[in-house]
Amino acid sequence: MKKAKTKKTLKSEPTKKKTASKAKLDPTSQNRIIKLINSSLNIDEVLHLSMKLMEKTLSATASSILLHDPETNELKFYLATGAKKEILKVIRMPADKGVAGRSFQTGRTLLIPDAAKSSFFYKKVDDKTKFVTKNLIATPLPIRGKRIGVLEVLNKAQGTFSKQDEKKLKNMAAEISIAIDNARLYDEVKRAYIDSMLNMSKAEIYRDVDTGKHIERCGEYALRLAPEFGIPEKEHENLRVSMMMHDIGKIAIPDAILLKPGRLDDAEMEVMKTHATKGGEILGQAPLLQLAVDIATCHHEKWDGSGYPKGLSGNNIPIEARIVSICDVFDALISVRPYKDAWPVDEALAHIKNESGKHFDPDLVNCFLSISNQIIKYNRKHQDTEAY
Numbered sequence: 001m002k003k004a005k006t007k008k009t010l011k012s013e014p015t016k017k018k019t020a021s022k023a024k025l026d027p028t029s030q031n032r033i034i035k036l037i038n039s040s041l042n043i044d045e046v047l048h049l050s051m052k053l054m055e056k057t058l059s060a061t062a063s064s065i066l067l068h069d070p071e072t073n074e075l076k077f078y079l080a081t082g083a084k085k086e087i088l089k090v091i092r093m094p095a096d097k098g099v100a101g102r103s104f105q106t107g108r109t110l111l112i113p114d115a116a117k118s119s120f121f122y123k124k125v126d127d128k129t130k131f132v133t134k135n136l137i138a139t140p141l142p143i144r145g146k147r148i149g150v151l152e153v154l155n156k157a158q159g160t161f162s163k164q165d166e167k168k169l170k171n172m173a174a175e176i177s178i179a180i181d182n183a184r185l186y187d188e189v190k191r192a193y194i195d196s197m198l199n200m201s202k203a204e205i206y207r208d209v210d211t212g213k214h215i216e217r218c219g220e221y222a223l224r225l226a227p228e229f230g231i232p233e234k235e236h237e238n239l240r241v242s243m244m245m246h247d248i249g250k251i252a253i254p255d256a257i258l259l260k261p262g263r264l265d266d267a268e269m270e271v272m273k274t275h276a277t278k279g280g281e282i283l284g285q286a287p288l289l290q291l292a293v294d295i296a297t298c299h300h301e302k303w304d305g306s307g308y309p310k311g312l313s314g315n316n317i318p319i320e321a322r323i324v325s326i327c328d329v330f331d332a333l334i335s336v337r338p339y340k341d342a343w344p345v346d347e348a349l350a351h352i353k354n355e356s357g358k359h360f361d362p363d364l365v366n367c368f369l370s371i372s373n374q375i376i377k378y379n380r381k382h383q384d385t386e387a388y
């Protein structure tokens, strides 16, 4: 995930200035944590690394970030380190229970030197995880005058946590809050872009010869190929939705050509080819739509450079566009179109194989052929409801 900006003034955290002057983390750790938070890494990776650095600085054995769910008024473990992190992921606790709950409710940082003797301590989490909490500090995560959760460090390696540790954790909580808030804002904006893309794809379906099922199927095929080519899971939804937009440029093609029941002549084909460039223009230059733009613009490029609109070749064609190209062609071949019958699957696969190194990326062809059974199975289960 590209990180959003994190350089904000945290007006809602009045004690930050006061504490920052005294109980700073040692400069190396603090700089490393702030650098991490400002980096372009995935937010969960950033937070996890920040927590590990925090543990090292405070000599803590484990740490966790709990976020508040306003719908259920519970705190749930968003991230945790230590041996019990997997079990913690599914644990929720009432937002007014335990040390974390009390810190969340009161907005205070709580230093608990002996958990067994604390009246706030919520033993059910330890009972479920078999973790033994000896001592801890919990501090709220503040953002814009509200609290979004709690940051905890647990079990000092030797002795118990100090007041200095408490202040350091509080400083860290301010940085972590900003990082989480920015990631949430980024996700909201991304969601809005994806929703608007899905709406745009409906315009394409209404006008085009392609059906919604064809577009959905191609998206699913693409997701089966993506992991093999280094596209991380967090990008898959964007790939699937961007894939659905690959022919959006066709909405700018005149009906006489787009809906012509027979084959296009050369002049008409030249007009039809402009749908790739027009697709990129329609999607515009918003950074969040860059993948959709790349796919719409490059899905007719060919590995050997004989495609359009730019005649790109090889790895100069974005991998996502190469993936979409092979999925789109295969699905079109085995589907009925107004100008052709469906090809038998064997012939379509032979065509894909024959185009290795010409139309298609050879590695992609190998991968596609190796999972063709899955792809055909998906195709058979998700056939078009309207016959041409």
Ligand SMILES: [Fe+2]
Pocket: 246, 247, 275, 299, 300
């Ligand atoms: Fe196209």
Ligand SMILES: [Fe+2]
Pocket: 210, 214, 247, 328, 332
């Ligand atoms: Fe298509």
